[in-house]
Amino acid sequence: MSDSKNISFTPESEALIKNLTKRYPEGKHKSALLPALHIAQAEHDGWLSVPVMDKVAELLNLQPIEVYEVASFYSMYNLKPVGKCLIEVCRTSSCWLRGAEDVVKHIEKRLGIKDGETTADGKYTLKTVECLGSCGTAPMLQIGQTFHENLTLDKVDKILEEWKDATNHSTYLNTDTFRKI
Amino acid sequence: MGRKLLLENDHIEGIHSYELYRKNGGYRSVEKALKTMTPDAVVEEVKKSGLRGRGGAGFPTGMKWSFLAKPEGVPRYLVCNADESEPGTFKDRYLMERIPHLLIEGMITSSYALGANTGYIYVRGEYFYIIKILEKAISEAYANGWLGKNILGTGYNLDMHVQCGAGAYICGEETALLESLEGKRGNPRIKPPFPAVKGLWECPTVVNNVETIAAVVPIVNDGGEAYAAIGIGKSTGTKLISASGHIKKPGVYEIELGISVEEFIYSDEYCGGILNDKKLKAVVAGGSSVPILPADLILKTANGEKRLMTYESLADGGFAAGTMLGSGGFIVMDESTSIVKNLHTFARFYHHESCGQCSPCREGTGWMEKILHKILDGHGTLADVDLLWDIQRKIEGNTICPLGDAAAWPVASAIRHFRSEFEAYVNNRQSIPDVKYYFHCNNLDAAAAYSSL
Ligand SMILES: Cc1cc2nc3c(=O)[nH]c(=O)nc-3n(C[C@H](O)[C@H](O)[C@H](O)COP(=O)(O)O)c2cc1C
Numbered sequence: 001m002s003d004s005k006n007i008s009f010t011p012e013s014e015a016l017i018k019n020l021t022k023r024y025p026e027g028k029h030k031s032a033l034l035p036a037l038h039i040a041q042a043e044h045d046g047w048l049s050v051p052v053m054d055k056v057a058e059l060l061n062l063q064p065i066e067v068y069e070v071a072s073f074y075s076m077y078n079l080k081p082v083g084k085c086l087i088e089v090c091r092t093s094s095c096w097l098r099g100a101e102d103v104v105k106h107i108e109k110r111l112g113i114k115d116g117e118t119t120a121d122g123k124y125t126l127k128t129v130e131c132l133g134s135c136g137t138a139p140m141l142q143i144g145q146t147f148h149e150n151l152t153l154d155k156v157d158k159i160l161e162e163w164k165d166a167t168n169h170s171t172y173l174n175t176d177t178f179r180k181i
Numbered sequence: 182m183g184r185k186l187l188l189e190n191d192h193i194e195g196i197h198s199y200e201l202y203r204k205n206g207g208y209r210s211v212e213k214a215l216k217t218m219t220p221d222a223v224v225e226e227v228k229k230s231g232l233r234g235r236g237g238a239g240f241p242t243g244m245k246w247s248f249l250a251k252p253e254g255v256p257r258y259l260v261c262n263a264d265e266s267e268p269g270t271f272k273d274r275y276l277m278e279r280i281p282h283l284l285i286e287g288m289i290t291s292s293y294a295l296g297a298n299t300g301y302i303y304v305r306g307e308y309f310y311i312i313k314i315l316e317k318a319i320s321e322a323y324a325n326g327w328l329g330k331n332i333l334g335t336g337y338n339l340d341m342h343v344q345c346g347a348g349a350y351i352c353g354e355e356t357a358l359l360e361s362l363e364g365k366r367g368n369p370r371i372k373p374p375f376p377a378v379k380g381l382w383e384c385p386t387v388v389n390n391v392e393t394i395a396a397v398v399p400i401v402n403d404g405g406e407a408y409a410a411i412g413i414g415k416s417t418g419t420k421l422i423s424a425s426g427h428i429k430k431p432g433v434y435e436i437e438l439g440i441s442v443e444e445f446i447y448s449d450e451y452c453g454g455i456l457n458d459k460k461l462k463a464v465v466a467g468g469s470s471v472p473i474l475p476a477d478l479i480l481k482t483a484n485g486e487k488r489l490m491t492y493e494s495l496a497d498g499g500f501a502a503g504t505m506l507g508s509g510g511f512i513v514m515d516e517s518t519s520i521v522k523n524l525h526t527f528a529r530f531y532h533h534e535s536c537g538q539c540s541p542c543r544e545g546t547g548w549m550e551k552i553l554h555k556i557l558d559g560h561g562t563l564a565d566v567d568l569l570w571d572i573q574r575k576i577e578g579n580t581i582c583p584l585g586d587a588a589a590w591p592v593a594s595a596i597r598h599f600r601s602e603f604e605a606y607v608n609n610r611q612s613i614p615d616v617k618y619y620f621h622c623n624n625l626d627a628a629a630a631y632s633s634l
């Protein structure tokens with residue numbers, strides 16, 4: 001087990017994770033693990049280090065292994081650092097039919113990185129992903145919780161430009177995403 | 182114009198808000214069910230409607246509901262499957278984004294019928310902005326007395342929560358979904374026991390798709406018979422179709438089951454024809470898992486009859502000459518499409534999404550992707566095409582969950598109907614432009630294995 005003592009969550013996040021456990025019956029608080037990992041990731045630069053996962057285990061009263069095995073199963077949890085702007089481009093059939101390959105090639109060229117890599121300045125990470133349920137507005141990419149649809153290469157350039165000076169990481173959720181009980 | 186039951190009020194600006202939804206007849210089914218019907222009477226209407234599960238398998242919903250075990254003193258659960266990850270499918274997202282209260286209303290009416298006092302809506306993690314919309318709708322439903330204790334003074338209690346996934350197609354499989362909802366890896370369970378007997382936390386559970394649950398609203402409002410009056414034979418009611426690919430008007434369309442495939446593709450009411458007026462080459466009619474059909478076989482059955490948008494007509498001809506309605510993910514390909522390249526995107530998908538529990542699926546999906554990559558890269562042989570056929574045949578039917586079959590069918594059907602295209606890649610290596618670039622492998626092991634081929 002790593003040193004999770006240096007890891008802190010904001011009081012709001014800790015309270016939110018505790019609040020989430022109320023959604024399940026007595027003793028079934030493990031169900032809060034997936035949302036808790038999303039909250040942890042959003043608060044710690046978009047990825048889950050071992051100490052961060054250990055802290056989640058502590059907050060939910062779980063064994064660290066129960067957290068690791070879940071974190072490593074799901075593709076939205078990053079187990080390595082990512083850039084401020086995590087660009088996820090859909091590569092599956094409907095998007096491929098409408099030019100996803102060109103979008104990926106364009107981003108690779110613009111940023112000088114390949115699929116799966118992060119730019120040297122830590123600003124952008126490019127990741128190709130499977131169908132995001134936006135096939136009718138293909139090609140598309142996702143950054144945080146935003147779907148960018150009906151992409152053209154011009155649009156892609158504009159999106160990259162918007163993230164040029166970003167100081168925070170893209171996140172899938174905000175503090176007000178979940179309803180408090 | 183076909184009748185619309187789910188998207189009837191879709192054109193109303195702001196219908197996502199509680200006020201407008203209620204003003205336009207929303208939550209009537211809850212009033213009717215809770216105040217004037219017994220739970221069993223609601224189940225009876227759903228049986229009469231002939232509604233079949235809209236998640237892909239098409240199992241009769243009323244029958245599924247009547248299998249729910251009801252041991253004394255054990256809670257029951259209704260879980261809504263909003264994992265929607267089958268490539269080509271985006272109807273649930275559309276419905277939840279546009280008319281979130283329709284799903285909440287359907288969940289309440291259905292929970293009442295099943296005697297469930299807690300409901301969960303499991304939404305794929307990539308749809309976090311939808312989760313926000315649903316959370317707001319649930320808060321509004323609580324605030325207006327549709328959820329909570331003693332709903333409408335009837336003594337019925339119901340709580341409802343949204344649960345997020347985190348990126349895993351397999352969590353759409355109902356038992357993997359339940360594992361995930363319990364905070365675990367999404368490994369499908371061996372059935373039996375079925376969720377109706379041992380589901381969430383080992384309690385009796387019904388898992389239904391978003392669209393299935395939404396359809397309960399018009400069924401309760403207008404009666405099961407009125408619903409069954411739409412459609413043909415055992416394909417009753419309306420179905421949301423997600424149309425994508427090379428068509429003029431991609432989008433979500435609510436169709437009356439029974440219109441012809443030709444009308445769906447070419448009429449202006451729906452897809453509006455093929456993009457740039459090219460020729461139709463092939464269609465994947467029900468999401469990535471169902472067999473691909475060439476233009477002649479999707480428009481007409483092998484017997485020369487008009488192919489209809491129904492469970493039965495699409496399946497006419499079996500796997501030799503038919504396909505399936507599946508989730509209604511309708512992907513259209515024009516004459517310029519490489520069937521082999523398209524198949525590669527599917528094979529890569531299933532390899533990526535296999536949970537890894539069964540060796541035929543875990544290993545087979547990897548091999549199929551690698552062999553397709555090899556063929557596309559200009560290193561394939563004719564024996565590779567036979568090897569692909571052999572692998573898919575050995576996966577089908579030999580796995581814990583149907584993901585194995587779902588990975589096998591696209592490969593089998595592509596070879597069955599388009600074998601000459603695979604052979605062309607093998608025989609004309611030099612003349613293939615652009616063979617050097619493919620999305621490369623993220624997985625180093627797979628890359629190493631590939632280079633040793
Ligand atoms: C690999 C796999 C993925 C699935 N994905 C989904 C899905 O995303 N949404 C869904 O509703 N059903 C999905 N299903 C079907 C579910 O297991 C289940 O049959 C369905 O949720 C039942 O609801 P219904 O009867 O209302 O269709 C999937 C099945 C398999 C085998």
Ligand code: SF4
Pocket residue numbers: 351368369534535536537538539540542543580581582583584585
């Ligand atoms: S068939 Fe594939 S996805 Fe399904 S349980 Fe087996 S390995 Fe997992």
Ligand code: FES
Pocket residue numbers: 090091092093094095096130131132133134135138140268269270
């Ligand atoms: S194929 Fe790209 S969103 Fe579905």
